[in-house]
Amino acid sequence: MTLPPVLRLVVRNFRASIDPITLLVMFGQPAFLIVILGTMFNQLIPSVGASGSYVAFLVPGMIASQMITGAVLAGRIFWLDRRWSMVEQIFSGPFRRYEYLAALLLTTLLFALVGVGIMALVALPLAGLPTLSAVELAVILATIGLGATFFGGLLIAIGSRIRSANLYFTIQSLLQYFLIFISTVYYPVSSKTPVVLKVVVYANPLTYAANTVRDAFTHSFGPGDLTAGIVLGGLALATFGLAVAMFRRLEFGPVQ
């Protein structure tokens, strides 16, 4: 039986586009941070709001940040496909452009979910994991899915306009670090947080995703989470549309 085109492309993305060392680093780094940051800061910070311990606060943030990991991996696949002319090769074959894009976003989502699983496994012995209801679990997965689509679409749209590997990977690294550090992944926003930082943190979609996952972990969903979901959904739709538009105008030929 022949798989649908999108799934064939997803299989290819997993089998052929990312080397094991890259995967180890991409997933190993946040796992390492949970262990080291979680353990070390736990000694300094007695408790963080409803989460309790710092490590219990950190884990949902790191889980939410896996949408960035997935997006970075998909962006990398797309860039390498451009660099090695596989985009052109695939587009000249029995695939539609949106199928390639959909496969990339599905790959983003699957990588993000793999990351979520790894973070949960690492967190289990350190902080334990709450028992989640079906709704809470669905909200977490939907949030990760929308966030992965947003960030994946953004990186793919950027990657489709840039013809230099150096520039693409510099932009990707900057985005990755700014988005993660200027969010509520590692620390909460409180009344003592400077206003400028507050504005920047709340302008970052990852903040809403981290807060939603955290609220699911503490069984404290509120209206803010619904708003966050709607905003994230709108942003995901917008970047998906942007990526589609960029794909239509994609220029072939050498990239460096």
Next chain:
Amino acid sequence: MRTTGTEIIAEARDLGYAYRPGQFAVRHLDFQLRRGEVFGLLGRNGAGKTTTVRLLTTLLPPTEGGGRLFGKELTACGRAERARIGVVLQSESLDFVSVEQNLRLYAFLWGVDRETAKSRAEEMLELFELGPMRERKPWALSGGERRRFQVARELMHDMELLFLDEPTVGLDALTRSRILDYLATRARAGLSIVFTTHILHEADRLCDRIGVMSDGRLRTVGPPAEIKRAYRGARTVEAEFERALNPVEAQELDALLAHDGDGFSWIERRADLLLFQAANAESLVASLARWAGARGVEMTRIAVREATLEEAFVHIVSEGPAPEGTLARRRA
């Protein structure tokens, strides 16, 4: 030459593509490709060959004119039409797995079943002499091996029309010959091929018809032999005398050739040997023979050599199209 079918499977009708308004990469392309035909696109770097391939493979949308692929307008072509073509790109394209896995993964992408993919991979590894490097990653291969790999990979799936954009760059003569033989065999079995190359004798050997491109335009289209005949200015006459001509004889000969020669140009001139090109080579040979007979100078050798495709090509791209009414104006 093979017998090609009558069914037109690809067609360009005043086809053009502009990167920016007014900046055309190709323009006014008119040609048709029949089933089982091997069509060569020749041209210098930047002539527009790759853009033409991209237009016909639907990678680029035409900005003027149009064309058809399997009877459907290029702009309306989609998955179904692309599933019937194969493309070997000019640039290297590869995945980050071994050579053998690349072949099988590509077949998987094209929906080829596992057993067929396995046996075809073996066939291609053998045919393209890639067996010893099956476990190596493609980027670890030499340039020529990578090119072989790329052609082999494209042949992993079934197709009716194959686009080959400079497939033999970097290949040694023996490998080139094997690949051309294989492609000729496939063409005899009904595969249509669009083939771009800089290696003109390859095109002469493989192609049923050739289109010569220059500055984004198709300057001429026709069978190689016809193109060579059409550019008679490139025909070479070689005349050798039993002895060196004296100055008076040489002067007479100069006057004769200057008077009778159409598009005459010297290639080499010695006292006992003349080598020149002229459009009216046959009549000049007759004049020469008459002159030698009248003068009592014995000719030890006189020959007219047909223009090579390379000579015709140089003539076409440097001097523009053939005159009105010749091949250049003929719709293919």
